[in-house]
Amino acid sequence: MKAFAKLALGTALGLALFAGSASAQNVKIGLLVKSLGNGFFEAANKGAQEAAKELGGVEVIYTGPTTTTAEGQIEVINALIAQRVDAIAISANDPDAVVPALKRAAQRGIKVISWDSAVGKDGRILHLNPSSNELIGNMCLKLAASHLPDGKGDFAILSATSTSTNQNTWIAEMKKQLPKYPGLNLVTTVYGDDLADKSYREAQGLLKSYPNVKVIVAPTTVGVLAASQAVKDAGKIGQVYVTGLGLPSEMAGAVHSGATKEFAIWNPIDLGYSATQIAYRLIKNETDGKPGSEINAGRMGKIKIGDNGEAAMADPFVYDKKNVDEFAKIF
Amino acid sequence: MMSRILTYRELLLAAIIIVLIAVFAYRAPGFASPESLANIFNDTAILIILALGQMAVILTRSIDLSVAANLSFTGMAVAMMNAAYPGIPLPVLILCALAIGAALGAINGFMVWKIGIPAIVATLGTLTVYRGMAFVLSGGAWVNQTQMTPIFLDAPRTSVLGLPVLGWTAILVIALIAVTFTRTVFGRTLYAAGGNPTAALYAGINVGRTRFFAFMLSGALAGLCGYLWVSRYAVAYVDIAAGFELDTVAACVIGGISTLGGIGSVGGAVLGALFLGVIKNALPVINISPFWQMAISGLVIIIAVLFNARQERRKGRLILRDAAKQRPSLVNAQAGGAAA
Numbered sequence: 001m002k003a004f005a006k007l008a009l010g011t012a013l014g015l016a017l018f019a020g021s022a023s024a025q026n027v028k029i030g031l032l033v034k035s036l037g038n039g040f041f042e043a044a045n046k047g048a049q050e051a052a053k054e055l056g057g058v059e060v061i062y063t064g065p066t067t068t069t070a071e072g073q074i075e076v077i078n079a080l081i082a083q084r085v086d087a088i089a090i091s092a093n094d095p096d097a098v099v100p101a102l103k104r105a106a107q108r109g110i111k112v113i114s115w116d117s118a119v120g121k122d123g124r125i126l127h128l129n130p131s132s133n134e135l136i137g138n139m140c141l142k143l144a145a146s147h148l149p150d151g152k153g154d155f156a157i158l159s160a161t162s163t164s165t166n167q168n169t170w171i172a173e174m175k176k177q178l179p180k181y182p183g184l185n186l187v188t189t190v191y192g193d194d195l196a197d198k199s200y201r202e203a204q205g206l207l208k209s210y211p212n213v214k215v216i217v218a219p220t221t222v223g224v225l226a227a228s229q230a231v232k233d234a235g236k237i238g239q240v241y242v243t244g245l246g247l248p249s250e251m252a253g254a255v256h257s258g259a260t261k262e263f264a265i266w267n268p269i270d271l272g273y274s275a276t277q278i279a280y281r282l283i284k285n286e287t288d289g290k291p292g293s294e295i296n297a298g299r300m301g302k303i304k305i306g307d308n309g310e311a312a313m314a315d316p317f318v319y320d321k322k323n324v325d326e327f328a329k330i331f
Numbered sequence: 332m333m334s335r336i337l338t339y340r341e342l343l344l345a346a347i348i349i350v351l352i353a354v355f356a357y358r359a360p361g362f363a364s365p366e367s368l369a370n371i372f373n374d375t376a377i378l379i380i381l382a383l384g385q386m387a388v389i390l391t392r393s394i395d396l397s398v399a400a401n402l403s404f405t406g407m408a409v410a411m412m413n414a415a416y417p418g419i420p421l422p423v424l425i426l427c428a429l430a431i432g433a434a435l436g437a438i439n440g441f442m443v444w445k446i447g448i449p450a451i452v453a454t455l456g457t458l459t460v461y462r463g464m465a466f467v468l469s470g471g472a473w474v475n476q477t478q479m480t481p482i483f484l485d486a487p488r489t490s491v492l493g494l495p496v497l498g499w500t501a502i503l504v505i506a507l508i509a510v511t512f513t514r515t516v517f518g519r520t521l522y523a524a525g526g527n528p529t530a531a532l533y534a535g536i537n538v539g540r541t542r543f544f545a546f547m548l549s550g551a552l553a554g555l556c557g558y559l560w561v562s563r564y565a566v567a568y569v570d571i572a573a574g575f576e577l578d579t580v581a582a583c584v585i586g587g588i589s590t591l592g593g594i595g596s597v598g599g600a601v602l603g604a605l606f607l608g609v610i611k612n613a614l615p616v617i618n619i620s621p622f623w624q625m626a627i628s629g630l631v632i633i634i635a636v637l638f639n640a641r642q643e644r645r646k647g648r649l650i651l652r653d654a655a656k657q658r659p660s661l662v663n664a665q666a667g668g669a670a671a
Contacts, residue, residue: 162621191621196564196571198611201374205615208367209359225476229565233488253476253565328477 026059029279030080031272032073032090033064034117040331041091044116044272048089051276054298058280061085070097077101081108087279090124091116099123111282113289115275118310125282125289126305128275130266132312133166137173139264139316140217140244141181147215147241147261152183155215156206158223158244160194170219187213192223199226203242207234218244224263228254248319248327255324267317268331274300274313340587344602347635348609355613362616369494375608376501377556377563379601381575382582383508384549386600389583391525391542392592393443393450398553399575400461401435405557407465407474410567414478421482428558429551435461436550440543450542458576466569474567487562497559504552509597521545526593582607585635606635 031048033041045062052058063080065072070093078101080088088110092098095118102112102123112119115128131139145151157174159167171189178186187210192199199222206213207230216231218224224244228251231240237258246254246263254260277297281287287295291309294302305311319327356363381398388395409428412419435457442453476484487497512518523531524541531538561567586603588595610631614624 190615195573196560196566197374197575200564201612202615204370204612208361209616209618225566226564229563249477250473250475250566256477 026057027280027283028059028061028083028085028087029276029283030061030063030083030085030088031276032076032080032088033062034091034093035068035072036064036066039329040268043268043327043330044091044275047269047272047274048276050269051273051280051298055277055280058276060276065093068093070094073098074101077105081105081110084108085110086283087111087113089275089279090114090119092119093117095120111279111289113275113279113282115271121308124309126278126309126311128271128278128303129310129312130271131314131316133169133173134177135312135315136170136219136245138177138180139318140170140174140219141177141184143243143262143264143318144215144217145181145184147243148184150183151181153214154185154187154210154212155217156187156210156213157189158199158202158206158216158218158220158227159189159191160220160223162191164194164220167219174217192218192220192226194220194222196222196226199223200230203227203230204234207231207236207240214240216240216242216244218242218246220244221246221250224260225250225254228257228259231259232257245316247331248324249329249331251319252324252328255319255321262318262320264316264318266313267327270300270317271313273298274303278303278311341596341598341602344586344599344606344635348602348606351606351609351613355609355617358618359613359616362613365493369498371608371612372501372605373495373498374612375604376497377559378575378578378582378608379501379604380504380552380556380559381579382586382600382604383504383597384552385579386583386586386588386595386597387508387512387521387545388450388542388549389525389580389588389590390521390592390595391538391545392528393542393545394454394580394590395436395439395546395549396451396454396576396580397435397439397457397461398549398579399572400458400465401432401550401553402557402560402572402575403569404435404461404465404468405431405554406561406571407469407557407567407569409558410474410479410561411469413480413483414474417480421486424483425555425558428554430554432554432557433547433551436547436553437543439550440546443546444539444543462569469567469569471569474561476565479562479565484562484565487559497563500555500559504555505597505601512597517541517544522593524592578607579604581632585632607632 031045033044041064048060048062052060063076065076073093077088077098081104088105090098092114099120099122102119106112112124113126113128114124116130118127144155157171159171175186178184190202190206192202203216203226206216216227218227224242224246227242231237231242242254242260243263245265247265251260251263274297278295281295282289287293289295289305291305291307294304297303300314303311303313352363361367385395385398405428408431409424412427413424439454439457442448443450487500488495491499512521520536520541523534523536524538528538560572582604583600584590585606586595586599588600610628614628619627
């Protein structure tokens with residue numbers, strides 16, 4: 001396995017060097033992912049290639065270890081340094097372990113950014129989050145409103161455990177932004193503990209106790225699935241809708257049954273696209289990527305760098321009947 | 332013999348459940364409607380089936396902590412078979428689920444019978460092993476609704492006479508187990524082996540082998556529940572039914588199955604499971620803060636067990652075991668002999 005990985009790496013290195021000498025003036029960006037063979041990252045690569053084509057004169061080297069280990073990524077980083085890439089965009093397996101290797105890359109003038117899964121502050125110029133808590137909270141409300149006639153009516157939240165940090169942050173954001181949606185009324189928040197059976201029962205309970213609730217928002221994959229099933233089994237498809245955050249492959253069934261019309265999650269294609277765009281602007285010195293600066297990211301618009309050098313790409317991407325099958329094949 | 336199915340203790344538990352339903356119905360109108368009650372029974376079906384398997388094991392003075400992990404592995408296995416080969420007929424898949432479950436149960440039974448590992452340790456180990464195997468099998472990936480065939484998903488939720496097939500399955504299992512435990516040699520052996528292993532040995536009963544078959548029965552029922560669970564929630568992933576083994580033990584304990592073995596009835600285990608089912612279904616509709624829910628359900632369980640424990644103390648049929656307790660050296664020697 002190890003020998004094979006090294007061999008593969010060596011071959012890739014050789015090929016890359018060969019390709020490099022062929023087109024010397026090309027900008028080379030290493031898109032380093034957690035592991036190869038993962039649909040999510042294949043999709044990100046698709047976006048990166050799209051950006052490369054759009055920008056012109058950019059070569060994206062899509063690479064990563066065969067297993068999700070920090071050691072594997074360090075080897076790949078060293079290989080990328082040897083290939084004299086101009087930038088590395090990494091989704092890290094470990095926020096700290098890869099920092100020394102990335103620092104070495106930075107000393108050689110390579111622009112390092114992280115995306116999807118962050119690297120410690122010292123190891124990168126900036127980190128690109130797929131979204132922000134604020135945008136996710138807003139998106140959940142937007143989805144709830146779009147399932148209600150005129151965006152007015154009662155909805156309930158089905159969360160994971162009552163102590164889950166990200167869930168509570170998103171719910172707090174939803175409550176904060178609720179005034180932006182007049183007529184949207186949050187009735188209650190229930191907790192399914194990310195267990196299929198408990199989430200199912202909680203959703204059933206909502207249907208029974210709150211006949212006016214027309215939308216159940218579940219910002220958790222287990223919850224959104226279980227609630228869809230509960231609505232379907234109760235024969236309330238068309239009367240009560242379920243929406244929230246989920247993966248297309250898991251949600252495709254619920255979308256086709258009609259229990260949910262739309263749901264959201266980040267789009268890996270856009271993420272790969274934006275990471276490549278940002279890396280390119282850094283290489284061309286169009287920006288320094290310092291907190292407060294704004295970076296042009298092509299079709300994704302301008303991305304603003306916030307505190308700690310962290311940036312939020314965009315609203316979570318909305319999936320519906322039209323595109324869910326296409327993305328279900330990817331992740 | 333029939334009187335064992337419904338003794339005073341079961342009547343008391345049934346009364347407690349009825350009072351609970353009445354109280355919940357007062358707070359949430361419609362909770363006691365026939366439709367809602369059928370719903371609760373259907374929702375509790377899986378727990379009832381698992382509790383009956385657990386009961387067989389507990390009767391022989393053992394415990395099976397691996398039932399939920401077994402359910403997870405078997406559920407994942409049949410879901411993946413269904414996804415990969417949609418042509419396999421459903422009855423074959425269900426037989427596969429029973430067989431895989433029984434095989435995993437047999438592993439537990441073998442370790443307890445032939446290697447002599449205490450049941451709690453052996454099944455605590457296999458609990459992790461089986462879940463780990465489910466992970467290896469699936470590579471951590473989910474089997475989703477769209478990958479499963481419609482018949483695979485719809486069979487347990489088809490309604491017959493107002494109750495889904497899932498509920499009828501539980502009724503069928505209850506009937507089969509009730510007959511097995513009260514009317515067959517194997518059933519009576521379970522009670523004898525747990526009630527007094529020493530006496531059972533002198534009566535020519537192979538205690539170890541009885542435990543082995545109890546584990547196999549528990550495993551087979553867990554396997555069946557693997558299919559039912561995956562079909563009910565229309566998704567298979569490694570963490571399904573996490574922690575559910577404790578619910579099955581709780582159902583048995585509430586139902587008056589003595590953890591010391593040899594005492595308990597099918598009716599008790601079923602009522603114990605229904606008791607938990609009623610509470611689980613009531614908590615979401617009676618508007619209690621989620622922060623209180625866990626504390627309340629735990630408290631109610633302790634109260635129910637207290638009632639049962641007092642009942643048990645009044646009974647005077649443990650003479651043989653009490654006598655054996657006074658001569659522990661004898662018991663140890665015999666138990667060792669029985670295990671070997």
